[in-house]
Amino acid sequence: MSPRDGKKDEFYRIWRVISNNFVCALDEGGNEIILRGPGIGFKKQAGDLVPAGKVEKSYTLRDPEKSSRFAELLQGIQEDFVDVSTQIIEAAEKSLGRRLSENVYITLTDHICFAVERMKNNTVYSNQLLWEITNFYPAEYAIGQQALDLIERKLQYRLPKDEAGFIALHIVNAEIDGKMGDMVRITEMIRDITETVQGYYGSIPDEKSLDYGRFITHLKFLGQRILRNRYAKEDDAEFQRMIARRYENDYQCALKIGEQLRKEQGVALPGEEIMFLTVHLHRLALSMGYYEKEE
Template sequence: MIIRQILNNNIALVQRGELDVMVISRGVSFKKKVGDTLTLAEVEKVFVPDSHDVLENYSYLLSHADPLTLDATEQIVKYVEDLEQKKVNDYLYLTLLDHIDYALKRAEKSQFIISPLAWEVRKFYPEQYAMGKRALAIITETTGVEFPESEAISIALHFVNLSNPEIDIEETINAMEVMNNILRIIRVHFQLDFDEGSMNYNRLVTHLQYFIQRISAGEIYKSENEELNKQIRMMYPEAYLCVNKIRIYILDRYDREITQDEETYLMLHINRVTQREEREEQQ
């Protein structure tokens, strides 16, 4: 591999065959100059960008990252690889590096972000959340910078698609936001807090998960049992009013109407969980 550009003592841009790639290793560029050669044995990591723009972005990121940030990133990646028993892709390394670099810059100004998805990540991705907490501990141990535990939520999102590469992290985040907003609509409408450990609450959350998946995928759950729908509306008028608020939110978010059957099952789940909560509050 021929050195084309030295970014710093630890990072170089090299030509490998017909490709321009980035290599990283402690002291890999020390006392080297453009035109010198490197062997694979001399480098720890090789990044193969898939476009010129990506090459420029990652070159800048790697060359400007603090050595402690690079060290923390490498430790986290090794921890994840040991835990998952497989190599992670370069994209995870670079996105983690970018995240940690930005988080440390925010910390200098005491700017800490509280993720609105904290509950959802803990609930649906407990393993990734545990990984996020360990990664946060590694950052603190390496850099000496203390972070609130909420930062582990943001880091955990980087690990969500490790076990299932087909998961689209952006879609996952959107679905969690929609879940959070629907639950908020229900809480505000009925003016109550949920017992998150109750069976009815977990049934509601599970139903909403699949409901959101169907809505976002454009799938239609439809049998049009109009008589049942009418009966449920009459029996549970408050649940019906609440579902109408959810209907408006879904229409605004996805530009899709919910079906009559979706409405029926939402009313049933909402009534079950809210009636239980209201009874317990009155006791």
């Protein structure tokens, strides 16, 4: 049975009704999609048709488990929360210029729902990583701040700035398609490494500099590779030795970071990762004025 009947793109055939305004259907590939539109599920049942023109938004979650979780979530919360979450995600994708993991529709919607519930109960969670989030992920934190304004405008609740950090972390996590716990670990790892770098060079980097931004981005993806045990590959051993000789001081800092990761996280960075880390450290040191000029 086709997911749509009649002329192309005119109708969806309902597979399951979630609520008055949400239904499940199937796309052309047989994948489950969730449709949102005013009254599209009212007095409907499986097999009924929904005009495509009445659909305001479609959610394509290719993982059946995630699709089921999202459908279950939709049954238990006010639709305003879904609308707000969707607007935040779409604004984030536009601002960042990239698609986010589909799982963020579940995690962010759920988070906002519970954040508002906690506020109603006068329970506030402090964000222990707020400084790290604002400094390591400034673009995502700006999205989080805008999200607080949207939540206040749409839901009439002004959440604390800590929540802007939590929302930012959900966005960052959706960028790398990981787990929230992993993103927290990566953020803590970045914090520890930047503290080591500041101590080693005896200087605080300009957090607005291009080289600092590149360094933080490198650490973010390094953390992702560590968690997935998939490291960068560079088979040119002579090139690695050349980098170690040319940037010996930065190489020693990279080795120190590698030893730190071995002790704290039980991981052994391969030579390729040490080399790339050395290059980024050298660029960062130059931007901090540690060296008078490029060698």
